[in-house]
Amino acid sequence: MTGKNETAMPPPARPGRRVRAIGWFGLVLVFGVVLAVAATGTRPAATDAERVDAVAKTLRCPTCQGESVAVSEALISQEIRADIRRRLTAGESPDQIRAYYVSTYGEGILLTPSATGTGAAVWVLPVVVAVLCLAGLVVAFRRWRTRGALRATPADRALVEQALRADRPTDAEEVR
Amino acid sequence: MDAVLVDSDPAAEPIGRPRARLAPWIAAMVAVVLVAFIVVLATRKPASERAVSSQLIGKRVPAFTGTTLTGETYDIDARRGKFVVVNFFATWCVPCRLEHPELVKFSERHKQIGDAEVVSLAFDDSPDNIRTFFAEAGGDWPVIADGTGSTILDFGVSGVPESYVVAPNGQVIAKFLGVTDAALEGLLQRYDTPSAAETGAG
Amino acid sequence: MNIALGVTGVFLGLLGAVSGALVLLTGLMRRDRSVLRLSRSFAFLILGGGLLAAIAMEVALLTDDFTVKFVYDNSATTTPLLFKVATMWAALEGSIILWVLVLAGYTALVATKFRRRLTDPLVGWAMFTLFVVCAFFFLLLAVWANPFQAVSPPPGYDGPGPNPLLQNHPLMAFHPPMLYLGYVGFTVPFAFAIAALVTGRLGEGWLLETRRWTLFAWGFLTVGIILGAWWSYEVLGWGGYWAWDPVENASFLPWLTGTAYLHSVMVQERRGMLRVWNLSLLCATFALTILGTFLTRSGVLDSVHAFTESGIGPVLLTFFALVVLVTVALIGWRGDRLRAPGRIDSPVSREGAFLANNVLFAVFAFVVLLGTVFPLVVEAVNQSRLSVGVPYFNRMSTPIGLTILFLMAVAPVLPWRKASGELLSQRLFWPAWVGVGAAAGAVVLGARGAVPVLAFALAGFAAGSAGRQLVLATRRQGWRGLVGRANGGMIVHLGVVVIAVAFAASQAYVRQSEFPMEVGQRVTFAGHEFEFVGVEQVEEANRTVVRALVRIDGAGPYAPALNRFRFGSQTIGTPSVRMTPTEDVMLTLRALPESPESPVQLRVIVQPLIVWLWIGGGLMAAGTVLAAFPGRRRDPLSPVSAPVPAMSGEAPPVAAGRSPELVH
Numbered sequence A: 001m002t003g004k005n006e007t008a009m010p011p012p013a014r015p016g017r018r019v020r021a022i023g024w025f026g027l028v029l030v031f032g033v034v035l036a037v038a039a040t041g042t043r044p045a046a047t048d049a050e051r052v053d054a055v056a057k058t059l060r061c062p063t064c065q066g067e068s069v070a071v072s073e074a075l076i077s078q079e080i081r082a083d084i085r086r087r088l089t090a091g092e093s094p095d096q097i098r099a100y101y102v103s104t105y106g107e108g109i110l111l112t113p114s115a116t117g118t119g120a121a122v123w124v125l126p127v128v129v130a131v132l133c134l135a136g137l138v139v140a141f142r143r144w145r146t147r148g149a150l151r152a153t154p155a156d157r158a159l160v161e162q163a164l165r166a167d168r169p170t171d172a173e174e175v176r
Numbered sequence B: 001m002d003a004v005l006v007d008s009d010p011a012a013e014p015i016g017r018p019r020a021r022l023a024p025w026i027a028a029m030v031a032v033v034l035v036a037f038i039v040v041l042a043t044r045k046p047a048s049e050r051a052v053s054s055q056l057i058g059k060r061v062p063a064f065t066g067t068t069l070t071g072e073t074y075d076i077d078a079r080r081g082k083f084v085v086v087n088f089f090a091t092w093c094v095p096c097r098l099e100h101p102e103l104v105k106f107s108e109r110h111k112q113i114g115d116a117e118v119v120s121l122a123f124d125d126s127p128d129n130i131r132t133f134f135a136e137a138g139g140d141w142p143v144i145a146d147g148t149g150s151t152i153l154d155f156g157v158s159g160v161p162e163s164y165v166v167a168p169n170g171q172v173i174a175k176f177l178g179v180t181d182a183a184l185e186g187l188l189q190r191y192d193t194p195s196a197a198e199t200g201a202g
Numbered sequence C: 001m002n003i004a005l006g007v008t009g010v011f012l013g014l015l016g017a018v019s020g021a022l023v024l025l026t027g028l029m030r031r032d033r034s035v036l037r038l039s040r041s042f043a044f045l046i047l048g049g050g051l052l053a054a055i056a057m058e059v060a061l062l063t064d065d066f067t068v069k070f071v072y073d074n075s076a077t078t079t080p081l082l083f084k085v086a087t088m089w090a091a092l093e094g095s096i097i098l099w100v101l102v103l104a105g106y107t108a109l110v111a112t113k114f115r116r117r118l119t120d121p122l123v124g125w126a127m128f129t130l131f132v133v134c135a136f137f138f139l140l141l142a143v144w145a146n147p148f149q150a151v152s153p154p155p156g157y158d159g160p161g162p163n164p165l166l167q168n169h170p171l172m173a174f175h176p177p178m179l180y181l182g183y184v185g186f187t188v189p190f191a192f193a194i195a196a197l198v199t200g201r202l203g204e205g206w207l208l209e210t211r212r213w214t215l216f217a218w219g220f221l222t223v224g225i226i227l228g229a230w231w232s233y234e235v236l237g238w239g240g241y242w243a244w245d246p247v248e249n250a251s252f253l254p255w256l257t258g259t260a261y262l263h264s265v266m267v268q269e270r271r272g273m274l275r276v277w278n279l280s281l282l283c284a285t286f287a288l289t290i291l292g293t294f295l296t297r298s299g300v301l302d303s304v305h306a307f308t309e310s311g312i313g314p315v316l317l318t319f320f321a322l323v324v325l326v327t328v329a330l331i332g333w334r335g336d337r338l339r340a341p342g343r344i345d346s347p348v349s350r351e352g353a354f355l356a357n358n359v360l361f362a363v364f365a366f367v368v369l370l371g372t373v374f375p376l377v378v379e380a381v382n383q384s385r386l387s388v389g390v391p392y393f394n395r396m397s398t399p400i401g402l403t404i405l406f407l408m409a410v411a412p413v414l415p416w417r418k419a420s421g422e423l424l425s426q427r428l429f430w431p432a433w434v435g436v437g438a439a440a441g442a443v444v445l446g447a448r449g450a451v452p453v454l455a456f457a458l459a460g461f462a463a464g465s466a467g468r469q470l471v472l473a474t475r476r477q478g479w480r481g482l483v484g485r486a487n488g489g490m491i492v493h494l495g496v497v498v499i500a501v502a503f504a505a506s507q508a509y510v511r512q513s514e515f516p517m518e519v520g521q522r523v524t525f526a527g528h529e530f531e532f533v534g535v536e537q538v539e540e541a542n543r544t545v546v547r548a549l550v551r552i553d554g555a556g557p558y559a560p561a562l563n564r565f566r567f568g569s570q571t572i573g574t575p576s577v578r579m580t581p582t583e584d585v586m587l588t589l590r591a592l593p594e595s596p597e598s599p600v601q602l603r604v605i606v607q608p609l610i611v612w613l614w615i616g617g618g619l620m621a622a623g624t625v626l627a628a629f630p631g632r633r634r635d636p637l638s639p640v641s642a643p644v645p646a647m648s649g650e651a652p653p654v655a656a657g658r659s660p661e662l663v664h
Helices: A003-007 A014-040 A048-056 A075-089 A094-105 A117-147 A154-167 B023-043 B094-113 B127-137 B149-155 B181-192 C002-030 C039-062 C069-074 C081-089 C092-113 C121-144 C175-185 C187-199 C205-236 C246-271 C275-298 C312-338 C350-382 C390-413 C421-444 C450-482 C485-508 C611-628 C653-657
Strands: B065-067 B073-075 B083-089 B116-122 B162-166 B172-176 C511-517 C522-525 C528-539 C543-552 C555-558 C561-565 C571-574 C576-579 C583-589 C600-608
Touching: A014 C421, A014 C450, A048 A075, A048 A094, A048 C511, A075 A094, A075 B149, A094 B149, A117 C350, B023 C312, B023 C350, B083 B094, B083 B149, B083 B181, B094 B116, B094 B127, B094 B181, B172 B181, C002 C039, C002 C121, C039 C069, C039 C081, C039 C092, C039 C121, C069 C092, C081 C092, C081 C175, C092 C121, C092 C175, C092 C187, C121 C187, C121 C312, C175 C187, C175 C205, C175 C246, C175 C275, C187 C205, C187 C275, C187 C312, C205 C246, C205 C611, C246 C275, C246 C350, C275 C312, C275 C350, C350 C390, C390 C421, C390 C450, C390 C485, C421 C450, C450 C485, C485 C600, C485 C611, C511 C522, C511 C528, C528 C600, C543 C583, C543 C600, C555 C576
Parallel strands: B083 B116
Antiparallel strands: B065 B073, B083 B162, B162 B172, C511 C600, C522 C528, C528 C543, C543 C555, C543 C561, C561 C571, C576 C583, C583 C600
16 A cells, blocks of 8 residues: 555545544444443353363463463372362352462462562563663654754765665566 | 666665665564564473472461361461471372482481471372382381362472472471482481572472 | 484584575675585584484484483374374474574575675674574584484383373474574574674664564464464463463564564664664564573473473573573664764654554563563572462563553554644544444443453454555556555554453453263253263373363263373373364363272363464464565665655655755
8 A cells, every 4th residue: 555646646626534533423322332332231140160260270280391280181280170169169259269379389370470479570571671662762753843854964975875775676577 | 578676776876855765664663672572582491391480488388177088186386396298199190109218318317316307298098008019118207198179389380390398487488399318318408507598409 | 323323414404504604794894706606515514414304303203213312212103193193293302403404494595585695794794693693503413402412212102192291282393493483583683683793784774674584483473482382282282272381482482572673673774773773673682592491401490391301401501591692782882873963853653652662562571581481580599489370471461561552553544754633533543443343342242340341442453543544545556456465564563453352351261170081971060061971981092082072062972081101000081172263161170089980080171262363363374464565665776665766856755854965
């Protein structure tokens, strides 16, 4: 898609503009209603298997290689799944169950590092990197806006010519 | 037409405006981070060789009771005053079969002294298999075959075999994957000469 | 015999690569054009070596030649034919043969494609880089991962066969070759990036030359990843297709940086900017493929798919270190010279969107890399053990994924340079309504939850935007409106949208349950009725299969099975899936029934829209192929696509983006 072709479109007339503004307003309205319905609606009650699975997914199978308890077929995982089921039926909350497993298997059994201590870095670092990237972009755009256009010197021109000459393939077919 | 190497060209000198020498600095920073990363990778042991650790070391042994194969009731909390080797095993597991003679040796010697004993908890195994196995391979310590699931999780067992050594005061002092008589003996001796609890590896 | 053949092949390849690199280096130093021309012969020598090694291995596998260590360890006479062929890449050493074969193939292709420009230092340095990489992998085969070791098997010996999980589904025969074609393919653009850095050749010439190579590598990698997901879905039986396992992440990382590159390279072609960044992305992509190879083959990380650990870890790490240090040093040395003087006028423009895309993909790649290696880093810092798994990756990738969808909706309609609010309002109007319509439709159909519905809305928005572009293009150009980079790219976008919808729906609305079932019993779950008919047992050459026959809504019977292979005590499940366009019903047999009459434990997983994951993958592949065909604007010297104003008098639109003074 080239911008060139699209800028060739005629600029929209005034009345169309007002209609479109109303259209956008309606869009926001409809979307708000849709999201509200989506957020408040209830989902079907979870089956036992699903409640067990939800907890098991957050625990690492202690003996296997990087699988969660929910996925692994190792005996210990089967044991843990049965235990989770027992504990859920006994009324324990998922967090209580996880706390129990941390107390016997250590922090390493959680597939989601806690937000305190060393584990916090895994949550914080991506945010830091994202913010740094955005800040970098903001700075770059600032500088681009204030610096204005560059003045080319004859040396520049020579360089461009030369680069063009160098990069022009001897045989157009080969560039395809 | 031949390409011209730009770096041999005086025209390639800074053009128009003074260029900040940014790239070397950024590259240096990236290099430092990457070198640190490579060092971390290079010093890691393979996942399969990571040291045996346990949350239990230094803590009180988790309480458990059970019925042994001979029909008696076993209660770990009633065994204070002796070293207890809590051994998790299964007859279908080859390393368990390999370590069994070591446990037999240890158990025979300390039965006479009376300062240490072994208790085995089966992991997904049938009483009949275990009886046959003990009849063949020796050993006459209490074995609990049924209802060991929650104890296994209380101890934080990952797989079999695993053995935990409980001191006379009820504190877990070591965890072994595969256990040997000599390792157990060494541990007991070190424990008698006062020193902190430690992690065993086997 | 096979051993002799294979070893000959490996050493032929090694010889070709090492001598080729040395000869080429002298040629480049002395600028001797006749020497540079020789690189083609060396490339074919390497290809010959790779072919010989691969053929020797396949022959050994197919003829059950157990005197070859690799066959002895990994094959069995009873392995079905297809899996015998695939056994080559089912274990470490053989997988390196496939790697060198693909690499040698690419090297020979480059030498052929650029046969008339072999004397150009740029191509010369690229060939040199390719030879060095070839030399490394052949050396790996020759010394640390030699599959052609001799053993003398006892009479009547039969091997254990490949890992049961790997001989359970035909996709295993296709997923690794695709993945390798992608992985290894990134070596070509990397080689040209290194060549550009070494020669200091300004301009976008090398880019045009490698763009399509990158595109193909990326397309193969995409297909490889999708096939891998399909394989795990069909084989592992827990209803999932993506587990953020280190090995999966290792393939996803270069895909992310490759995707970032394919977008930002357009800024360079159009505006001559972001050169250093693009070079860095290419180098990072290649380095990540090596890092991924290290992570999956050294055993430092826990992973289901990891190869058994071996001694090649340190070697691969050394090579990774070498690649990283050389490229970083080259970029540090050349970076300032290559930096472009241009500027981007407005964040709300095509190039601004590409920048945002790059930030997103870079952050995404960082998150995936961090999550993958974090346990190692923590362990190195304070000896404690932590795990990072699915919940972490899902939570982090959700906002990133949603933002990418939003960008996919907005970016295609943005013009270069600058966009007005008026323009956006006009062009985005209908796509936005498509998005809202999609969300409303989903809610009417019963979808609940803010995040999935938001995902559907953004997906609809992005699809509307891509569709708008395609409609405009086809209206203008007919069928050619589907061809070319921009149009093919929009089809790829549609594929991504389809996958995003399927992903969101299957993650959010999965239902599962487990039932103990007696013969003849019926249960109802998630709107389906399941009837357990009975059990059947089949003895096959390499395994015993126990199947539970289950009717779903009266249709079937479907037969989830458990396999016990002749070697290995573990039983491996084969789930049975009823696939429909709206939802998949997956049945898994949980444990072997004790007798044919005793009840079985059946797991039922119902997931909507799964099949669209694979369809979306196909769409992405098709889009990639269309994007690789020359579009309307293909002449690199035509004013519109030439990066810098040509000598012609008229000012092309590109020139407007650069400083006006530059235009003569």
